[in-house]
Amino acid sequence: MSMWQRLRELNNYRELIYHLVVRELRARYKGSVLGFLWSLLNPLLMMAVFTVVFTLIMPNNSLPNYPIFLLCGLLPWNFFSAGVMTSIHSVVSNANLVKKVYFPREVLPIASSLAQLVNFLLALVVLFALLIVFQADVSPRLWMLPLIILIQTAFIIGLALILSAINVFYRDTMMIMDVVILAWFFMTPVFYPLDILPQSYEVMGFTLNVHRLMNILNPMASIINAYRDILYLGTYTEIDFLLRTALSSIGVMFIGYWFFTRLSGDFGEEL
């Protein structure tokens, strides 16, 4: 099947994606007393932890409204890490389905990623509540927020497709990604501002622009910066910066899709 036919077929199965998202969300909160309230509570508690720790480590930190600053990075980061980590085993854990029923396999990682998106949107409600409490300046470019969310979702789906496909053949992927995500977390300005990193760094005679490199090599850094511009700083992100980020995210998504469809024919045998 051509890519186009595959995409059309995927569109026919959007109901399945919806039901899988519902299934995933329901299954997660089954048996917990607070249920979906955890989606709201969890970021609040994490924020509390980071705020305490960060003020202890850096007593002279000069960031105003640190909880807001933190949440603007932490919520998208959680969306990212949970999205990637739950999607990785989405194909493997649905082996009984994959072996017995035909449907486009890509719906599995996509649904896992989208379930995390729903969680993220719930958590954003908390953030908005806090924005009101702290009376932060809201950027006139708030309309860009959905755009950034879309960009991030595309990026997550792209990675989810690649990693979930590899995980079918090499279960090591999961273990490796545990560590990679941790390292990635520290290398992304989630709980610290990008400014605390040196502007430039000398390696073997080359002067590297750390800030630029960070934004180029780490899409999550760009994405979190964009969230912060809008929600925390109240400024706006330059359009061309946003466009570049969008382009690389969509690129990752398409590469992921191509990669996944290339391997998905063997899933039935491998699982």
Added chain:
Amino acid sequence: MYYRQDRIVDGQPRITLRDVSRRFRIHQDQQRSFQDLFINLFGLRKRPVQNGFWPLRDVSFDVMPGESLGIIGPNGSGKSTLLKLITGVLEPTQGDIRVNGRISALLELGAGFHPDLTGRENIFLNGSMYGLSRRDIQEKMESIIAFSELGEFIDMPIKHYSSGMYVRLGFAVAIHTEPDLLVVDEVLAVGDAAFQNKCMNEIQKFRQRGGTLLLVSHDLGTIQSICDRAIWYEGGQIQMIGHPTEVVMGYLNHVAEKTEAARPEEDQRRTPDKLDQGQRWGTGRVEIINVQLCDGNGAQRSVFATGDPMEIRLRYRAEPPIEDPVFGIAIHHHSGALVTGPNTNFGNVTIPLADGEGEVIYRVPSLSLLAGGYTLSVAVVNRPDTEMYDYHDRAYPFQVHSGQYRERHGLVTLNGQWRVTDTTPEAVSERKSALVG
């Protein structure tokens, strides 16, 4: 490549397979490397791969609209792989598969149910897996619940369901997707008799609506009664395709031959001198030294079809000579029931003197035993039945399969004929007047 088109194009086969092959890797064979993965990814590996096995080799056939095709073959012959290829669960290594129309597969009932969701929620999930829209599912919801006989349990998480409830719900959803093509793999073997009947009814209705059916089953009777055409599939290839009865016969004969071929050691064990202590007794003045079950051509066999000719040959030795012995056989069914016990006395055959070696043959022109396992006993006694010379108790097993016979209840067919007469009042009075006249 696998092509699938949900919209029906008239006059086209529902399923087309062209030179389809599928290779499976043999797993312990080699350590996979990341390098392999990327080579696969870019399709760089052109060299033919020697390792692995092929459950399918260059298979081609068509299934036309409204047709129902049965697939038979031994376990491990690749039947399930074939179905998985047709439903798209696996992709062919080589060749093309085209599926024209909406397909619904009963490979495993209830695959894809989530234990934490209720029956109703699972109907939505499962339905959307078959490609149904929310509205479609809502429309059919009542009918699905009614078919599954779940009643109020439908709003209970299905992890609390019994396996019967689970299977009923699975079948209910699958049959309500209104497919053009239904692929059934042995799933009807699960569930109780009532449920199986219900499923068969539903499948018949599906056929009457013009649906196309692909059925894998070990129940050769079902294949013969439902299908228009059958495939005997074995060793990665189609061995035979055609009318179900012919294919079933071909398959069964092959099974019989194979069973014969695999028999040599067993044959030795079945010779009289190798019998267990408890299986043989008698004074030994006449010994039965060899027992053979043969087909119409005198070839030794242990598998027969109902309706086949059969010969039982008893070779004896009497030293010194004995006057007037009586030879007999008995056939027991698996279950222990004695089916028949003829002897030379009943048959009005006398052997004035048994001197040295000789042979007694019991010939059955048309075997009336129905499918099942049987054992043969042989005996030789004196005419007054006071001295048992030699008795081999249930020492020689043989199998009967149904062949062309459709009868399947009980142990034997009486080869009776059915006749139906008209029972309308006019016809009855006509017959009466004919009698009077």
